[in-house]
Amino acid sequence: MKRFLLSNLFLFFLGITASFAQYNQGFLIANEGNYGESNASVSYFDFGTHQVTNGIYSAVNDEPLGDILQHIGLHNDKAYLVINNSDKVVIVDRTTFQKLATITDGISQPRYVAFADNKYFVTNSASKMITVYDVATAVGKRQFYYGY
Numbered sequence: 001m002k003r004f005l006l007s008n009l010f011l012f013f014l015g016i017t018a019s020f021a022q023y024n025q026g027f028l029i030a031n032e033g034n035y036g037e038s039n040a041s042v043s044y045f046d047f048g049t050h051q052v053t054n055g056i057y058s059a060v061n062d063e064p065l066g067d068i069l070q071h072i073g074l075h076n077d078k079a080y081l082v083i084n085n086s087d088k089v090v091i092v093d094r095t096t097f098q099k100l101a102t103i104t105d106g107i108s109q110p111r112y113v114a115f116a117d118n119k120y121f122v123t124n125s126a127s128k129m130i131t132v133y134d135v136a137t138a139v140g141k142r143q144f145y146y147g148y
Helices: 002-014 056-061
Strands: 026-031 041-046 069-075 078-083 088-093 099-103 110-116 119-124 129-134 140-145
Touching: 026 069, 041 056, 041 069, 056 088, 056 099, 069 110, 078 110, 088 110
Parallel strands: none
Antiparallel strands: 026 041, 069 078, 078 088, 088 099, 110 119, 119 129, 129 140
């Protein structure tokens, strides 16, 4: 701890600012919110401090997340927040939670996201379709029906 403080103090006197990740030493908690109220949120539990920080998406991005956070998928350095009743998937940086993109194309009451072969797959409960996206571009490639 002493070495960490001294190195930060040294960087401060040199005029260099260091950027440290905020949300990479714990786990995320999806808070669905109340239906129709756009009050979904994400909390973070820090393993080191045993503290919970609520509302991290809104605090970082200065906007509400949406209505009904259904699922959080993690892939490499990104988190994919599946917002069911808002018909969107919000992609954020996994450690800073800064919003990178919002996907609405091909989304109809999304439920879950899964990853394979540089693609991600979003299930859509209203259309009974799975939409396939390219991880690098977040562009939809195709859809297929899964039915029941």
